[in-house]
Amino acid sequence: MRIYFEEKALLEIIGTSGPDIYSRSPKNLESRVQKLIQTNTPHLLCLDMHGVADLFQANETFSHVPETEIWIISFIGPNSIRLPELRTELLNRIKQKQIHGAILVFQRGKMATVGTKAWVIQCLNSPTTKSIIFLDDGVDHIAAVQSLGLKTLTTHYIAGKDDIKKRNQICQILSGKKLETFQKV
DSSP states (O other): OOETTTEEEEEEEEOOOOOOOSOOOHHHHHHHHHHHTTOOSSSSEEOOOOTTTGGOOOTOOOOTTTTEEEEEEEOOTTTTTTTTHHHHHHHHHTTTTSOSEEEEOOOOOOOOOOTTHHHHHHHHTTTTTOOEEEEEOOOHHHHHHHHHHHHTTEEOOOOSOHHHHHHHHHHHHHSSSEEESSOOO
């Protein structure tokens, strides 16, 4: 399902069905997106796809993260030739129950402007949210999310070019343990 603001594609929520949403009011749009991605748990783990979540196979679970919904929030161009492949990959991860859902954002910015990762994090945050952990390998995305100033939010910049080191960094952030924390199902 795609979400549009003033006729411009802003984001796509993977795994939800229904008609596309068009809005001219940022407040109305935010409340509609909040209803679509309403979470049922007090803890959220939000991962970038490229360079973070894709370091793990779809059949690996984050079993040590109880009472936590795992969301992938990934930036991609709305007309990218990689979009169909990414949708398929994310639907597979949802089917494998590795993640609860995925949101593709088509806007990039240094603040929480409508359609950015920071804006989505803001939408995910609710009065019942106790913690949000956000992992990304993009400095600009980390800075934008940090600019929200949410008390419930912890951000982690996943640095480097070595995938094994990055994967190990993610495991340590999430559990304080090494790779064996993740188990195949």
